[in-house]
């Protein structure tokens with residue numbers, strides 16, 4: 001801890017020109033107004049705070065009393081066991097390292113300490129693989145508590161995860177956005193998810209507009225985000241939108257992993273400028289950056305250089321030349337300081353001793369600096385007294401909120417942590433917003449549903465023409481069975497489109513739920529409900545094209561049941577595929593698994609081999625075959641009429657070697673058979689009804705309605721399982 005406080009002083013010393021908080025014009029006006037009405041109490045400010053931030057786009061702090069937040073971290077150490085996992089796809093690292101199982105531990109962070117202050121940007125630098133992302137993850141509570149050693153405090157208090165989730169934001173390295181929404185819509189949906197329900201719609205809109213200006217996105221506000229297939233906003237704008245959706249609630253601490261990577265220098269500069277503005281609005285900004293340009297460097301307040309998880313420099317950019325000068329490698333005037341430093345670190349890493357000398361030097365340098373500072377403090381206490389009083393975390397947050405910060409939390413009094421709502425909205429609102437977003441998205445991409453409908457219609461038409469007006473002969477019966485088996489498996493196969501849909505959304509979903517934008521259950525419910533209308537349309541299209549064309553029996557009643565069964569099959573199929581997409585996170589692998597499993601389902605459905613012929617050790621698969629239930633339902637729907645004759649006496653010889661014999665001989669044969677059996681079988685008497693067909697197919701255990709209910713129940717079961725995969729699979733934390 002002792003090393004944590006003094007560096008701030010050093011920063012003030014070397015950055016005397018930059019005041020800690022730049023008041024904006026709005027703030028100044030506000031300040032003037034407030035000094036003119038001094039009777040305004042904190043609680044009334046608290047009520048008005050939201051209005052200020054919404055109107056101005058900046059928290060209107062009364063700058064006479066600013067209570068800075070200080071995020072300190074001390075001696076952070078994190079290591080992972082590098083071992084061969086028993087997974088399908090072994091992690092490439094363990095293969096590359098070729099280590100023996102359960103042995104090596106790899107130290108990713110090694111005693112990293114530092115401090116970040118409100119109004120400042122702290123940047124983590126280092127070559128790729130040096131541990132930047134790991135450090136940001138550690139600070140942002142994205143590493144499981146028991147694996148991370150060391151302390152992280154905000155204003156000397158250890159934060160719990162719940163609290164941190166409310167007051168902080170983490171911006172991922174990738175831009176995970178819905179491509180078909182405009183910038184404004186994207187931010188508005190984020191506002192609806194994360195801003196409290198007490199805030200009116202117009203206030204939320206105002207906040208979005210303020211944010212658009214703060215992010216410098218005014219010109220792109222009405223443009224869609226776009227993707228590979230659609231023209232959209234530029235890379236820099238997209239990055240700023242990504243930042244925007246995470247800071248919609250105006251967090252106190254903002255973490256960003258390489259927000260500038262992949263951007264051209266102008267866009268990168270714009271992004272950091274936006275971040276600087278955010279910091280000055282009363283936030284702590286912690287970001288990693290790969291290689292900052294000279295201009296970006298001028299916006300950063302504090303740097304931490306990492307090499308193999310160890311600190312090799314921490315301090316202000318201004319101190320870099322002094323530090324490296326004293327180390328014996330002065331930075332030439334003409335060189336970019338950070339580039340020089342990074343190159344030097346890289347060179348040292350390649351030497352046999354590694355960066356050990358630099359790490360050691362940094363430690364001793366810090367110690368001497370601290371000493372100097374203490375001496376300076378001893379002479380004049382002015383530095384200490386000029387520092388704003390350090391408030392407890394609770395008071396600091398309250399003060400911050402009363403200044404209009406933290407639009408989301410708005411906790412009122414005493415018990416802060418428990419009064420912070422975990423989710424901003426009730427489940428119904430969340431479902432509504434998720435549905436609205438999903439509908440907007442699919443409306444902008446009608447081709448997705450169009451293709452699906454087309455596929456179903458084409459299959460329906462092919463089946464209709466192939467099986468055109470089947471008759472009631474023994475051959476017709478066989479063909480009917482074939483039609484049903486194919487029709488039912490088609491419904492399942494056309495559900496496979498759900499795989500990429502969820503996989504695409506998966507990371508957006510993970511990002512949003514990681515910071516409690518909404519409940520996972522709302523997501524599952526909203527998506528289940530939303531899938532129903534399209535399933536109904538698809539089912540109707542399929543049932544209508546095939547039912548009469550194929551000549552299925554039973555009239556309107558039977559048609560309705562056929563339609564419901566197809567709906568149920570679509571429902572079960574889409575639920576099943578959705579569940580699988582939650583388990584298998586790779587598109588191609590997902591398709592392979594889905595197609596294989598559906599093929600097995602068909603194999604065990606009872607069409608190819610009836611239940612009584614399935615080997616006993618495979619019979620369980622028959623019962624979990626999703627295709628079995630809708631298949632049996634439609635078969636019973638077709639053949640459950642006991643009066644319907646499917647094989648007459650004369651047709652008994654069809655499909656047998658006697659099939660070609662003339663009719664008169666067949667009649668004679670029937671007569672002789674009747675005599676032997678003691679029955680009266682004529683050419684027109686019925687030897688097989690629909691019920692006999694069902695019996696022959698082994699369809700005796702469930703009624704057709706039960707088959708329908710079971711199919712629907714499967715759908716629900718898989719939705720519930722999907723929910724659990726989301727619960728387990730989106731922990732979003734390293735171990």
Ligand SMILES: Nc1ncnc2c1ncn2[C@@H]1O[C@H](COP(=O)(O)OP(=O)(O)O)[C@@H](O)[C@H]1O
Nearest residue numbers: 080093106108127128129130131132133134135
């Ligand atoms: N789970 C893990 N197991 C083993 N090594 C890991 C794991 N996670 C990260 N690493 C390694 O830790 C180092 C630091 O990673 P990271 O923090 O992502 O680096 P940076 O963001 O600076 O590029 C890298 O060498 C990376 O390969």
Ligand SMILES: [Mg+2]
Nearest residue numbers: 132133257258
């Ligand atoms: Mg990284």
